[in-house]
Amino acid sequence: MRRVLLVMVVLMGVFGVIVGGMYAAQRSLIYQPSPGPLPSASDVLPGGQDVTLRTDDGLTLSAWFFPARGSAAAADDAPVVLVAQGNGGNRGGRVELARAVTRHGISVLLFDYRGYGENPGDPTEDGLAHDVRAAYDYLISERGVPRERLFYFGESLGCGVVSALAIERPPAGMVLRSPFTNLAAVASEHYPWLPVRLLLKDRYPVADNVTALDDVPMVIVYGTADSIVPPALSERVADAANARSVAVEGAGHNDRVLLDGPELVDALVEIVRSATR
Structure with missing residues (x-):
């Protein structure tokens, strides 16, 4: 004994x-950021603009603004997509998405969270909320983008970031790629032997957030072979939001088709055009 x-x-x-x-x-x-420095926006895509964001807790963040293709006048009146990236890399990995979307007459803001790229600070759920608010404030206050032309795109962890922002500051529409119901649900899939709900400091309650967004048009995009965010979790988010879902057959979480593939770009373009007709 x-x-x-x-x-x-x-x-x-x-x-x-x-x-x-x-x-x-x-x-x-x-949080798995890639460090900087990063090139100038104009070296990345023609017409790109370097942007500085200032958070309400005192950080200065770097971002890129890519105007819609066409004349300057058309670009000034174009709808804008605010992109909240996933947990890995930096905004440099989302350039091809911006390239594809701007071809459709839609402007794009790519920004890095605190601790990502060349930005100072350490990422947390609360910190990323400050960061995305700074991106929103830049578009509304400095560029004069009206709400009816402002759209959100969240990628994986970024779904938690923009869905929380949408409760405070609703967009004209939103696309969520590979969303999870909440962070604990994902952690439980990968660490079933850990009491993750008791341990997690950051929560990202995406399903709860979208349930509260009755008036925001939404599309959910996910891969059927996603081994990081199980497809069932994304489907539950779509159900909670009463939103249309786009299942990309055979796509894994980090596959190129879910970064800037045709199904993803089409979903963004469709929701923008349907809301701005």
Whole structure:
């Protein structure tokens, strides 16, 4: 009996160390930024503009604005998509999406969260909320974009970022790519042996957020072979939002087709055009 108790104590101790280590390191697992520096926007796409965002908690963030293709007058009146990227990389990995969308007469703002690219700070759920508000404020206050021409696009973790923003500052429409119901649901899939709901500092309750957005047109895009965000979670978000869903057959979470493929671009273009007719 003593031996059994000793083994149990040792196992509990080991488990406690593992849980403690996961708790301490969780944000380094969630947020995986690529560092800068990044080139000038005009070197990335013709007509690109370097942008500085200022958060209400005192950070200065770098971003790129890409006007819609065509005349300057047309670009000034064009609808705009605010892009909230996923947890990995930086805005440089979303340039091809901007290239594809601007060809359809839609302007795009790509920004990096705090701690991403060359930006200062450490990413957290609360911090990213400050960051996306700064992006919104730039478009509304500095560029004069009216709400009826402003659209949100969230990619994976970015779905949590823009769906929370949409409750405070509703857009004309929104596309969510590979959304999850909440971060704990994803973590539970990958760490079923951990009490993730008790451990997580950041929550990102996407399903709860979209349930509150009755008047925001929405499309959900996801890959049927996604091994990071299970397709069932994205489908639940679509159900919660009562939104149309686009299932990209055979696509994994980080496949190119879900970054800037035709199904994704078409979903963005469609929701913009349907709201601006």
